[in-house]
Amino acid sequence: MRPLHSRASLCATLLLAASHLGFSLEVPQVYKNTNLLRTIDAAKGYVKETIAVIIENTSDKPQTEYYLPFSVPGSSAVSYVECKDKKEGTPCKAEPVDDATDYPLKYYRITLPATLKPKAQVTLTISAGITGALEPIPAVIGQSDKQFLSYTGDRYAPSAYLTEKQKTKFRAANGEIPDYTDFGEKDVDKSGYIITYGPYDNIKPWSSESKAEKFTVRFEFTLPVIYMEKLERDVEVSHWGNNLAVEERYWMTNNGAKLKDQFSRLAWATTSYYNPPTAAIKSLLFPLRGGSKDAYYTDEVGNVSTSKFRSDSREAILDIKPRYPIFGGWNYSFIVGWNNDLPDFLRKGKGDGYILKVPLLQGPSQSTTYGSVEVKIILPEGATDVTYSAPFPVDKEERLLHKTFMDTLGRTTIKLTINNVVDDLKNRDIIVTYKYSTSAALRKPLVVLASVFGVYLVSALLTRIDLSIGK
Amino acid sequence: MSAPTLELWNAAASSPFSPVIGKSLHATVAFFLLAIGAVLTIIFSINKSLVLAPAIAFPASVAFGLGSVYALAAGGVYV
Numbered sequence: 001m002r003p004l005h006s007r008a009s010l011c012a013t014l015l016l017a018a019s020h021l022g023f024s025l026e027v028p029q030v031y032k033n034t035n036l037l038r039t040i041d042a043a044k045g046y047v048k049e050t051i052a053v054i055i056e057n058t059s060d061k062p063q064t065e066y067y068l069p070f071s072v073p074g075s076s077a078v079s080y081v082e083c084k085d086k087k088e089g090t091p092c093k094a095e096p097v098d099d100a101t102d103y104p105l106k107y108y109r110i111t112l113p114a115t116l117k118p119k120a121q122v123t124l125t126i127s128a129g130i131t132g133a134l135e136p137i138p139a140v141i142g143q144s145d146k147q148f149l150s151y152t153g154d155r156y157a158p159s160a161y162l163t164e165k166q167k168t169k170f171r172a173a174n175g176e177i178p179d180y181t182d183f184g185e186k187d188v189d190k191s192g193y194i195i196t197y198g199p200y201d202n203i204k205p206w207s208s209e210s211k212a213e214k215f216t217v218r219f220e221f222t223l224p225v226i227y228m229e230k231l232e233r234d235v236e237v238s239h240w241g242n243n244l245a246v247e248e249r250y251w252m253t254n255n256g257a258k259l260k261d262q263f264s265r266l267a268w269a270t271t272s273y274y275n276p277p278t279a280a281i282k283s284l285l286f287p288l289r290g291g292s293k294d295a296y297y298t299d300e301v302g303n304v305s306t307s308k309f310r311s312d313s314r315e316a317i318l319d320i321k322p323r324y325p326i327f328g329g330w331n332y333s334f335i336v337g338w339n340n341d342l343p344d345f346l347r348k349g350k351g352d353g354y355i356l357k358v359p360l361l362q363g364p365s366q367s368t369t370y371g372s373v374e375v376k377i378i379l380p381e382g383a384t385d386v387t388y389s390a391p392f393p394v395d396k397e398e399r400l401l402h403k404t405f406m407d408t409l410g411r412t413t414i415k416l417t418i419n420n421v422v423d424d425l426k427n428r429d430i431i432v433t434y435k436y437s438t439s440a441a442l443r444k445p446l447v448v449l450a451s452v453f454g455v456y457l458v459s460a461l462l463t464r465i466d467l468s469i470g471k
Numbered sequence: 472m473s474a475p476t477l478e479l480w481n482a483a484a485s486s487p488f489s490p491v492i493g494k495s496l497h498a499t500v501a502f503f504l505l506a507i508g509a510v511l512t513i514i515f516s517i518n519k520s521l522v523l524a525p526a527i528a529f530p531a532s533v534a535f536g537l538g539s540v541y542a543l544a545a546g547g548v549y550v
Contacts, residue, residue, distance in 0.1 A: 240540050241497070241549030242490035294547070339549075341494065347483035354488070357480050389474035405543060406550040433475040444550055449536030452508075456515060456528035464521065 025099045025107055027067045029205070030059035033163040034121060041171045042151055042217075044367030045225040045255070046079070046422050047130040051157065052086060054123045057116045066110045067097070067160040069206060070128055071153065073104035079129035079369070079422045080392060085113045086123040094126065105158055105206065129422035131369045134225070136257035136328065137218055143267055143327070147257045147279035148178070149221040155183065155197060155213040158206045167198035172219035181215040193219075222277035224326070225256040226284075228363075228370045235358050236378040236411075237346065239441060244345050244358065247337035254281055255369075258329040268325065280325035281332075284364040285317060288338060292316035295338040299323065304334070352435045354383075360391055360416070360430040363423055370421040376413055377432055378402050382440025383412040391428035395419050406444050498545035504538030507531075 034054040041048040049070065057063050070078050081094040090113040097107040108126075116122055137150040157166055170180075175193045182188050189196040195217055232249040256279045271278075288295070290313050297307040297320045306321035318336060326332050347355045360375055379386065386399070396417040401410025412434070492500050511531035518527060543550050 236549070238544070238549035239488070239490070241544040242488075242492075242494050243544070243549040245549055343487040343489065346488035347480065348486040348488055349479070349483055355475065355480050355483050387475055389476065404550075405548050406540070431475045431477065431480055433479065445533075445536035445540050447536075448539045449532045452535045453528055453532040456524070456532065460515075460521065460524040460528070 027160040036166040069105035076132040176220035179218040256328040259327040288316040299334040501541035508534035
């Protein structure tokens with residue numbers, strides 16, 4: 001059995017390798033982009049690219065799939081892609097194409113909301129979060145110097161189809177833009193913090209022979225570039241305690257320009273009186289759901305007292321101040337947690353069924369990118385038949401038992417790992433359903449009951465043993 | 472099993488989770504249950520009859536079982 005199995009897996013691996021070697025993405029030329037407007041928003045610490053495009057089916061057959069590439073050279077990567085029909089608002093599915101032959105392009109296959117008949121048109125709005133595309137220039141700055149970020153992108157929006165008319169708008173974080181590429185063809189317009197390239201007519205589909213014309217914009221960025229290398233988020237449901245406990249463990253880095261010299265506490269204290277914009281992370285604000293309570297903020301040393309927490313039934317805000325300002329290239333890890341009443345998040349379904357609806361990702365209000373997010377939904381011990389629907393694609397799913405206080409078997413847990421996340425995706429709810437019977441709920445008191453009862457029985461018997469020396 | 476949807480959540484709007492005992496009562500209930508358990512333990516310790524022993528031990532165990540769960544919840548360990 002074993003040799004056959006290993007031969008089969010070898011064949012599968014070879015076939016997969018062969019398909020990767022020989023495969024180059026051939027996009028059928030069945031559309032043309034009548035008009036395309038690309039907006040590159042760099043107001044946050046990452047890039048949000050929005051493409052509004054009118055597409056026309058130029059073939060004689062109805063079409064459902066449209067291909068769209070994003071240029072992600074070097075360490076940049078696409079975090080998410082979302083698409084909708086601009087007029088109707090109907091969402092459409094966008095999934096990555098497993099092909100790396102057209103580097104630096106990453107293709108997405110978009111399934112149109114409705115079949116597009118020959119000669120018919122549809123307007124799509126496609127938005128994508130792209131991380132790692134902004135680079136601090138200069139890479140090293142002084143403690144109170146201004147920070148500048150630089151973005152380099154394609155002059156023409158990459159497309160798999162002919163684009164009749166297109167324009168690119170670059171939105172910087174503010175109007176302080178010392179450098180931007182001027183192609184000298186009167187196609188660049190700077191107005192406030194927006195730089196417009198185009199309009200350009202009849203741009204051919206992207207091919208490996210395409211002349212790569214790039215534009216670069218360098219702009220001032222007065223905020224820190226917050227990057228969470230890792231976030232571990234635990235959401236724990238307790239039926240007995242009527243509680244939903246959330247704990248988040250962060251490993252944070254400032255990806256902005258690095259600090260040039262040694263940190264001067266004196267200069268920092270002096271300038272903090274007039275609160276100038278700084279590239280260091282001074283504080284983080286966590287907007288929580290209304291009714292959140294018992295918030296805590298700790299790090300490796302222990303409790304950090306420099307935090308404020310205000311809560312009422314409408315909203316709750318946890319405002320934390322790290323022990324030291326986090327400059328470019330500096331790291332800090334910390335833990336925040338809070339409790340909520342369970343009825344706001346849990347509803348009773350049919351029979352023993354329960355429906356849980358909690359945010360998959362919360363995080364600070366400042367713009368943040370995440371390298372890896374691990375979310376653990378810890379359900380009560382004995383919960384079965386767990387299903388869930390995540391608000392955005394999950395890279396890895398694990399089912400495990402989480403053991404903690406008073407557990408005998410361990411609590412039913414689903415662990416979801418999502419890589420390369422941007423904070424556009426936060427505050428979207430995951431819906432989890434599970435079954436939890438009364439007998440499973442009674443397991444905890446029953447275990448204590450049985451052990452205490454055992455102690456009583458043993459003591460009742462032991463006290464009745466006559467250990468006196470016979471007369 | 473199919474993935475749950477928002478409609479399922481909305482359909483259950485009229486039946487939010489209702490706990491047996493609310494958070495504000497955890498400490499009180501735990502105190503009374505553990506006190507009952509303690510009193511029954513004292514009675515158990517002075518009891519001479521073997522027949523009566525399980526009759527005292529069982530309610531004491533029930534009181535300790537439930538009491539310990541609520542005592543932990545009252546202390547912030549939501550089991």
